[in-house]
Ligand SMILES: O=C(CO)[C@@H](O)[C@H](O)COP(=O)(O)O
């Protein structure tokens with residue numbers, strides 16, 4: 001399986017974003033992961049469409065926008081206009097999930113649903129044909145630098161089986177939170193195809209080498 005690595009900018013120096021982006025883009029990142037938090041869905045506030053727009057002008061990498069916000073439908077068009085290429089909404093924040101996914105797709109970008117660590121795979125069973133990706137949180141959303149929650153690994157396996165049974169092999173499984181060289185092996189073995197990593201990459205002495213190690217092409 002082709003593995004993509006998406007550095008999370010949450011762990012970057014926000015006062016030097018353009019430079020930070022250059023280091024991971026030159027270092028071989030596949031996507032840039034952008035964490036949007038509203039202080040309601042999660043107990044932290046990060047950035048909005050204005051910053052996404054600024055990031056877009058400094059990279060050719062696809063922007064993987066992880067919306068940890070309530071009422072995402074109100075803001076999705078703005079994030080797409082700002083340059084989002086993949087939009088993840090949390091199932092826990094979407095009472096009309098099917099409608100939200102159609103909205104994302106109607107804007108011509110990839111639609112993804114994110115699940116908190118305790119949220120069962122069955123929550124998305126009836127929308128799997130409308131998805132380009134599923135984001136499985138491997139920490140409780142809200143902050144970078146947290147510890148990987150191991151009980152999510154069987155959920156990755158369960159989702160991969162569900163996708164295989166429905167001939168949806170093109171649907172990516174993204175994992176997010178606590179990914180490092182060790183946990184990367186566990187999630188890839190279970191069927192994940194997009195690995196988000198913030199602290200592991202931005203705190204590494206050699207970011208390019210860390211990206212290669214997480215992807216697994218470096219032994
Ligand atoms: O969505 C989130 C946190 O809510 C993540 O994208 C984190 O930013 C990942 O950071 P690390 O756990 O890799 O440091």
Ligand SMILES: [Fe+2]
Pocket residue numbers: 008033034035066176196
């Ligand atoms: Fe994220």
